[in-house]
């Protein structure tokens with residue numbers, strides 16, 4: 001089961017093992033499915049390397065066949081406080 | 085005509101244009117797939133009474149994706165021909181605008197349930213569907229409109245601009261800069277650095293939806309009133325200084341942030357493709373949600389023809405062009421935009437009284453507010469029936485001179501055009517073409533102009549009448 005997915009322009013957006021800022025959708029089944037969040041995370045093209053499995057899509061929705069794994073380091077809020 | 089979708093749904097049922105689905109349907113793709121198939125088959129609209137994870141909620145799909153449904157929505161016989169529907173639309177929208185009326189909150193069904201602040205969580209309260217596999221998110225708003233107000237003159241705008249659920253409190257979507265709502269947001273609120281109040285109306289009555297998707301040259305409240313023949317009933321919002329239709333199913337209130345953008349898309353679009361990729365687009369923060377009991381979320385599923393966007397936008401764009409061209413004294417016989425062209429192709433009939441009238445027609449419509457949405461103008465003469473594509477195609481392929489009869493220009497276009505390069509899309513570039521399918525006026529009618537060979541044009545009246553009178557006697561079935 002995939003825990004997250006992300007949309008990218010090219011695979012270079014997902015450098016192996018580096019801490020990156022990523023916009024992901026939560027795929028947990030139920031009402032909250034597909035909610036977005038921004039996270040700092042480490043990702044890998046090895047689906048077993050980090051705790052959560054991640055699906056990758058390109059800009060027009062095309063699924064990338066290769067499953068990824070990722071670890072969320074922290075969530076980041078990108079909507080300024082004054083609007084929350 | 086119908087004050088809400090519930091009355092309209094009954095009318096569709098009576099005309100055999102409704103299928104009621106009582107088994108559970110999944111909001112995650114299943115409902116979308118049903119609606120897509122209905123569009124591709126021009127089928128009856130599905131009313132889905134049981135939605136996974138959201139008891140008490142319902143879906144109404146493909147609400148207006150055929151001329152039959154459009155005729156019903158306008159209160160006409162379901163079998164009305166396209167020119168008849170067009171005639172009624174023109175008659176009604178050429179009258180005096182009818183201002184809306186404000187009614188009390190306790191008489192407004194859309195206030196049956198009110199959620200404000202933290203309680204107004206879209207993912208919790210509303211069954212936003214995944215319309216197509218691969219879409220960037222749950223598109224709650226595909227047959228809806230966004231109410232905004234011009235801060236300078238108070239003019240109200242209703243525009244159908246898609247919105248995706250980003251999280252429980254946030255929607256994102258493209259508010260294109262040449263749309264009416266976009267002009268006020270990009271041109272005014274953003275410049276002032278102030279959030280723009282909005283109210284999204286989901287499941288409006290069919291007439292209000294038609295008005296919101298039309299390029300109305302006035303506030304759509306008044307345009308809808310004209311189409312309805314009486315004022316639209318509005319009610320005040322809870323948290324923003326705006327009014328919404330009292331009989332709508334669901335209303336989301338909030339503000340559009342002037343200085344923040346977030347991910348939106350991709351989405352299956354009206355051109356039949358996903359053209360605009362995932363990008364950073366406008367951000368709508370939610371302050372309140374109100375809805376009727378057992379609310380009905382509308383779903384339009386854009387893709388290959390024919391969905392309501394293609395059908396209604398073709399219809400209203402074409403008829404606004406009709407008004408515009410007549411207002412300029414151009415002797416047109418009519419305008420027909422083909423939904424199958426995803427409102428890219430418009431056919432204009434004209435009495436060619438002077439040379440190059442086709443180029444003038446094309447430049448007038450391309451240069452108007454309507455211009456960014458289409459790029460092919462086919463001008464035929466008054467002998468050709470603009471609603472008969474066989475006749476149009478015949479005129480096109482026989483009268484249009486490949487060098488002298490085709491004019492191209494560079495204009496303004498939507499970033500959704502599938503044939504544009506990425507660079508062109510960013511710059512709102514819109515190449516335009518006009519096909520002049522009239523014979524040159526300086527040709528001598530006797531020695532130069534080819535004459536049309538058809539039953540109606542080559543036989544004397546007596547022979548035509550004799551043949552028609554004897555048609556059955558000869559052994560033919562139809563007349």
Ligand SMILES: Cc1cc2nc3c(=O)[nH]c(=O)nc-3n(C[C@H](O)[C@H](O)[C@H](O)COP(=O)(O)O)c2cc1C
Nearest residue numbers: 226243244245246258260263264265297298299393
């Ligand atoms: C289903 C549907 C979705 C649409 N989505 C958008 C959109 O996301 N952004 C946009 O600018 N126009 C969109 N349009 C086109 C506008 O609704 C259309 O241009 C309408 O005339 C806008 O009204 P306005 O003239 O008040 O701007 C959409 C139309 C339909 C039918």
Ligand SMILES: [Mn+2]
Nearest residue numbers: 241242264300
């Ligand atoms: Mn408008």
